[in-house]
Amino acid sequence: xxQYQEQLNxxxxxxxxxxxxxxxxxxxxxxxxxxxxxxxxxxxxxxxxKHIHLLEDSGLIRTAKQGRVRTxxxxxxxxxxxxxxxxxxxxxxxxxxxxxxxxxxxxxxxxDIK
Amino acid sequence: xxQYQEQLNxxxxxxxxxxxxxxxxxxxxxxxxxxxxxxxxxxxxxxxxKHIHLLEDSGLIRTAKQGRVRTxxxxxxxxxxxxxxxxxxxxxxxxxxxxxxxxxxxxxxxxDIK
DNA sequence: CTGATACTTAGCCTTATGGAACAGTATCAA
DNA sequence: TTGATACTGTTCCATAAGGCTAAGTATCAG
Numbered sequence: 001x002x003q004y005q006e007q008l009n010x011x012x013x014x015x016x017x018x019x020x021x022x023x024x025x026x027x028x029x030x031x032x033x034x035x036x037x038x039x040x041x042x043x044x045x046x047x048x049x050k051h052i053h054l055l056e057d058s059g060l061i062r063t064a065k066q067g068r069v070r071t072x073x074x075x076x077x078x079x080x081x082x083x084x085x086x087x088x089x090x091x092x093x094x095x096x097x098x099x100x101x102x103x104x105x106x107x108x109x110x111x112d113i114k
Numbered sequence: 115x116x117q118y119q120e121q122l123n124x125x126x127x128x129x130x131x132x133x134x135x136x137x138x139x140x141x142x143x144x145x146x147x148x149x150x151x152x153x154x155x156x157x158x159x160x161x162x163x164k165h166i167h168l169l170e171d172s173g174l175i176r177t178a179k180q181g182r183v184r185t186x187x188x189x190x191x192x193x194x195x196x197x198x199x200x201x202x203x204x205x206x207x208x209x210x211x212x213x214x215x216x217x218x219x220x221x222x223x224x225x226d227i228k
Numbered sequence: 229c230t231g232a233t234a235c236t237t238a239g240c241c242t243t244a245t246g247g248a249a250c251a252g253t254a255t256c257a258a
Numbered sequence: 259t260t261g262a263t264a265c266t267g268t269t270c271c272a273t274a275a276g277g278c279t280a281a282g283t284a285t286c287a288g
Contacts, residue, residue, distance in 0.1 A: 005135075008129075008132075009131070012126050012127075012130035013126075013127070013130040013275095015126040016122075016123055016127040016130055017123070017276085018119050018122075021122065024203065025202075025206060028206035033234085033235095034234075034235065035233085035234060035235080043277075044277075045234085045235070046235090046236075046237085046277090046279085047276065047278070049235080049236075050275085050276070050277085051276085054275090065235085067284090067285055067286070068234045068235065068283095068284060068285040069233095069234065069235085069285090070234080070235070074207075076207060079203070082196070083200065085135075086193065086197065086200075089138065089142055089193070092139060092142035092143060093142050093188075093190060131245095131246085147264085147265095148264075148265065149263085149264060149265080157246090157247075157248095158248060158249075160248080160249085160250095160266075160268090161246065161247050161248070163265080163266075164245085164246070164247085165246085168245095179265085181254085181256075181264090182253095182254060182255040182263070182265065183255090183263095183264065184265070
């Protein structure tokens with residue numbers, strides 16, 4: 001539960017940068033290598049790599065190296081955390097008291113205490 | 115369009131902090147004053163205010179002062195931007211070529227160039 | 229084996245973030 | 259009118275974020 005919060009921190013932070021959102025957009029069309037991904041950006045490779053690392057740490061993408069090429073893939077499952085959070089908010093707005101809301105208000109309470 | 119990107123920067127950044135998400139969660143239940151909102155957090159008021167300002171700048175909440183009390187309200191409409199972006203990503207994943215995707219790939223292209 | 233390619237590592241720099249303290253200002257309540 | 263309440267403004271601090279260059283490593287192509 002606390003872990004869910006940290007997951008959200010990472011995901012939202014990752015999505016807060018336009019470069020990283022663009023990478024997500026690109027990877028939505030299929031896997032790509034680092035240099036392919038980096039091409040459209042006017043940025044030194046090491047700088048770009050930081051974005052990739054951050055995306056990977058957030059769980060939004062996965063990467064693997066084959067020979068000298070690192071290939072990146074989108075991790076669609078991870079986006080569910082955002083969906084869940086949004087749904088949770090709507091549940092609160094609508095005063096719903098179903099299982100989803102209970103799950104969420106529990107988290108919310110945890111958060112409030114902390 | 116460029117504006118949409120900056121909106122997303124602000125929103126995602128705002129949501130990347132657990133204190134701010136907790137405030138959103140609380141405001142989902144109804145309006146509240148600054149000090150009511152701040153109560154659950156072990157944080158000096160000026161520090162807390164920064165979160166409020168940031169949330170307000172992102173458009174996720176609105177605030178107004180009456181006498182000495184500033185009341186905060188959630189701005190549900192603003193969450194639509196996140197929804198739109200998520201839908202857009204799914205549209206890309208699914209290779210959809212409807213209007214939504216066209217809108218989004220246009221944005222994506224813009225982003226890629228920049 | 230040698231050069232080019234594709235990252236990686238390491239360090240540096242500037243600005244932003246998230247926290248603090250402390251001192252104000254402006255209501256409201258008595 | 260005086261004290262408490264509810265912010266607000268200012269300044270400071272440590273760390274993280276996002277960029278850079280320069281140098282290093284590890285394939286792969288010839």
